[in-house]
Amino acid sequence: MIAFAILMVAQVANGQAPAGDAPAAPVSEATTTAPATPLTVVLKWAPLLLKGFIFNIVISVASMALGTITGLLLGLGQISQRKWVAKLSWFFTQFFRNSPWLVLLFFAMFMIPFQITIGSVTIPLPDWFKAIIGFSLPVMANVSELLRGAIRSLPSGQWEAAESLAFTRTQTIWKIILPQCVKRMLPPWMNLYSLITMATVLASIVGVGEMLTLTAQVHAAEGGRPELFAPLYGFAGLCFFAYCWPISKLTQRLERRFNVKT
Amino acid sequence: MAAPQATSAPAWTPDQPIIRVKDVHKSFGSFQVLKGMSMDVKKGEAICIIGPSGSGKSTLIRCMNALVDITEGSITVENQEVNDPNLDKLKLRRKVGMVFQQYNLFPHKTALQNVMMAPINVLKQDKKEVEERAHALLKKVRLTGKENNYPGELSGGQQQRVAIARSLAMRPDIMLFDEVTAALDPETVKEVLVTIRELAEEGMTCLLVTHEMKFARDVADHIYFTDKGVIVEHAPPEEFFDNPKDERTRTFLGQIL
Ligand SMILES: Nc1ncnc2c1ncn2[C@@H]1O[C@H](COP(=O)(O)OP(=O)(O)OP(=O)(O)O)[C@@H](O)[C@H]1O
Numbered sequence: 001m002i003a004f005a006i007l008m009v010a011q012v013a014n015g016q017a018p019a020g021d022a023p024a025a026p027v028s029e030a031t032t033t034a035p036a037t038p039l040t041v042v043l044k045w046a047p048l049l050l051k052g053f054i055f056n057i058v059i060s061v062a063s064m065a066l067g068t069i070t071g072l073l074l075g076l077g078q079i080s081q082r083k084w085v086a087k088l089s090w091f092f093t094q095f096f097r098n099s100p101w102l103v104l105l106f107f108a109m110f111m112i113p114f115q116i117t118i119g120s121v122t123i124p125l126p127d128w129f130k131a132i133i134g135f136s137l138p139v140m141a142n143v144s145e146l147l148r149g150a151i152r153s154l155p156s157g158q159w160e161a162a163e164s165l166a167f168t169r170t171q172t173i174w175k176i177i178l179p180q181c182v183k184r185m186l187p188p189w190m191n192l193y194s195l196i197t198m199a200t201v202l203a204s205i206v207g208v209g210e211m212l213t214l215t216a217q218v219h220a221a222e223g224g225r226p227e228l229f230a231p232l233y234g235f236a237g238l239c240f241f242a243y244c245w246p247i248s249k250l251t252q253r254l255e256r257r258f259n260v261k262t
Numbered sequence: 263m264a265a266p267q268a269t270s271a272p273a274w275t276p277d278q279p280i281i282r283v284k285d286v287h288k289s290f291g292s293f294q295v296l297k298g299m300s301m302d303v304k305k306g307e308a309i310c311i312i313g314p315s316g317s318g319k320s321t322l323i324r325c326m327n328a329l330v331d332i333t334e335g336s337i338t339v340e341n342q343e344v345n346d347p348n349l350d351k352l353k354l355r356r357k358v359g360m361v362f363q364q365y366n367l368f369p370h371k372t373a374l375q376n377v378m379m380a381p382i383n384v385l386k387q388d389k390k391e392v393e394e395r396a397h398a399l400l401k402k403v404r405l406t407g408k409e410n411n412y413p414g415e416l417s418g419g420q421q422q423r424v425a426i427a428r429s430l431a432m433r434p435d436i437m438l439f440d441e442v443t444a445a446l447d448p449e450t451v452k453e454v455l456v457t458i459r460e461l462a463e464e465g466m467t468c469l470l471v472t473h474e475m476k477f478a479r480d481v482a483d484h485i486y487f488t489d490k491g492v493i494v495e496h497a498p499p500e501e502f503f504d505n506p507k508d509e510r511t512r513t514f515l516g517q518i519l
């Protein structure tokens with residue numbers, strides 16, 4: 001699934017590189033002919049901007065997937081019976097949970113090398129890849145904490161019942177504890193996904209060609225006319241709203257349903 | 263005979279006590295909960311443990327399946343010493359079933375799945391065979407027709423009977439019951455007690471912590487009365503109820519009957 005997401009990113013990123021240069025061309029055209037209405041400008045650039053938006057979604061999905069997997073591991077680390085594992089996992093969770101996302105993004109951008117060499121193979125690490133890592137860090141920390149909270153919210157009787165039935169600790173966690181945590185974690189996890197999706201525009205600050213970067217480029221290409229500012233950025237906002245609002249609705253519905261049942 | 267430290271115990275034979283509790287002490291931090299309790303339980307006996315709240319009844323039976331470690335003294339279950347750092351707790355727990363006051367069913371599994379879980383995951387038994395046995399066990403506790411209900415869809419009494427079936431599915435030699443009817447409505451208490459009584463009559467070794475005096479009198483072979491971490495007295499039920507020796511027992515029975 002991650003591999004698929006990364007492939008998608010690669011494709012979008014590659015396809016978008018020439019497109020990223022494209023806005024430079026129409027500048028002369030825009031200055032010679034009569035200024036277009038904001039609506040036609042938005043419509044003209046919508047395909048490019050939507051491509052950028054897909055890039056945002058791909059980054060969010062990939063970092064959510066990566067962050068969820070690592071976060072579950074970190075969360076299990078937090079409840080480890082080995083004291084040092086628990087302490088270390090707790091520390092990483094708290095550290096990444098209490099750092100601004102932008103800081104973590106910078107951190108990933110500048111700490112991860114632009115390529116790695118394993119033997120004779122050199123793998124380039126493009127910016128979008130680093131951005132995925134950067135966003136996966138807060139996801140990881142939040143998922144870790146969600147898992148710990150969900151586990152703690154289960155009655156201790158669940159552990160005791162499993163223990164008295166001769167389950168090992170590992171069996172108890174996998175067969176009895178985690179399945180019950182999924183339901184509890186799902187709504188806040190979806191919330192987290194919405195937040196990370198909206199945060200992906202931060203990647204524009206470090207030069208990843210996502211929707212906001214493209215919006216700025218388009219705006220500049222259209223001569224930076226002030227009356228285009230609202231429509232162009234409004235379109236970006238609308239895209240995020242149209243994507244995140246249904247998720248938020250679904251989250252609320254799930255929350256209500258789970259609350260009634262348990 | 264073998265030294266008490268020996269890890270490999272002499273094979274247990276049914277004429278020996280199945281559980282032997284000797285001078286067991288248990289502290290939580292500096293708080294002493296058990297202050298030297300002893301008892302012998304023979305195979306097939308039904309033992310009731312009664313006593314005021316906080317006297318250590320739950321702690322005592324939790325020591326018997328190593329849910330709680332004892333601080334001092336000795337408990338052997340089929341000659342296996344429980345107070346042994348090398349104890350194979352899982353092996354012990356396969357022999358000793360436990361039912362709790364709060365049922366503690368797994369809410370994400372149906373009644374049938376609850377019963378099947380331990381044999382499949384712990385004993386790695388064949389699923390088909392386990393399923394057949396689970397159906398039989400649910401029938402035994404009179405829950406035929408409820409196999410596919412989740413715990414949340416069952417009454418307290420029904421849940422508790424699923425919990426009993428779940429424990430029995432491991433084919434234990436001993437069953438521990440910790441106030442299993444204390445959370446139930448008066449009407450549903452009976453259906454659970456009937457199930458336990460049948461078990462006892464079939465020869466299952468049962469240890470029950472209970473406040474059901476009538477049940478204790480009818481079903482128990484022996485009654486232990488605990489107070490403040492010690493066993494104050496123990497006797498067969500008639501003697502215990504009709505002729506209690508200790509002042510504390512008389513006070514307790516006076517309050518409760
Ligand atoms: N894990 C624990 N940590 C600290 N204290 C404990 C723990 N478990 C039990 N205790 C204390 O030990 C004492 C005896 O508890 P226990 O549950 O064995 O009593 P009980 O006889 O079963 O009482 P009840 O009838 O209320 O169930 C109580 O004072 C209780 O607070």
Ligand SMILES: [Mg+2]
Nearest residue numbers: 319320321441
């Ligand atoms: Mg108790």
